[in-house]
Amino acid sequence: MHDTAAPITVISSMATRQVLNDLADVYMQHAGQRVTVESVGGVAAARRIEDNEVFDVVVLASDVIARLAEAGRVDATSRVGIARSGIAVAVAAGAARPSIDSGAAVREAVLAARSIGYSTGPSGAHLVRLFEGWGIADAIASRIVQAPPGVAVGTLIARGEVELGFQQMSELIGVAGVDIVGPLPDDVQALTVFEGAVCATARAPAESRALLAFMAAPENDEIRQRYGMEPAR
Structure with missing residues (x-):
């Protein structure tokens, strides 16, 4: 069982920074689980995952997540659409x-x-x-x-x-x-689907899957819309 005092760590590109921070705040209230989100340039985020830096969850454009899955850097079965953005x-x-x-x-x-x-x-x-x-x-x-x-x-x-x-x-x-x-x-127009996945280095894979399920859930669509995004479903 993951120690809820230890945060689930997320790395993402800047495009999803605001929506993920809001989702993390709501998840803390909902589940009592702290979540920290580090948002950097997408290329840098992908490189850090490729270099096996320790994170529980990564959220990036779907084509990048697919590449990380093929390389074994994320659990391919954990991939979930978080948001679609124009x-x-x-x-x-x-x-x-x-x-x-x-x-x-x-x-x-x-x-x-x-x-x-x-x-x-x-x-x-x-x-x-x-x-x-x-x-x-x-x-x-x-x-x-x-x-x-x-x-x-x-x-x-x-x-x-x-x-x-x-x-x-x-x-x-x-x-x-x-x-x-x-x-x-x-x-x-070009719509980008941003996906989340559990990292191969995840210290709390089960809890990370629960977080991803929450982030993708329809009840959080208002948070996506707040930042001009749509559900990825």
Whole structure:
């Protein structure tokens, strides 16, 4: 039996930081079990799991969790969808909001922007493919500002380093100095499913499975929605 005085340790990317912290707080009230969440850049989180750093649970994009499962770094049978997240567009607070009603409108907004910011995570990878597909990657290359791992695009917007920013909606909500224009339109949107799994190094595997079941449960959908996320079911 796991000592409830010892916290269940979770590592995640920044995209799920807020929702996991809220879920951890509710779980403490519900089960009396402490949970600590460390959120870092997704690439760094995956590397730490690959290096067998001791954590009970990892929450990352589903394709990364699949890779960790294949490598034996997480228990493949423990995988559970935590949330589905879309990409949003943001500008500095009070700045003019470009039209983003369609993919064509977003393309025009990007071409008109003095600087364009995106992350090193799944949303950034999607933007890179989108710009290449639109045939504008070379034209805007000098205006691209990629946020360093673990740094929110919203922070760069608020500082004035980025005029038009793209990131997971959950990472833009609540950032001071930033206005969210809205989600990317359906024709260019990409939804990322974030999954949780029990780590191979877990000290409390049974309790970790119970935590994951709680995090995925429908009664916690309001917490997901608070941060612009949907259930992954």
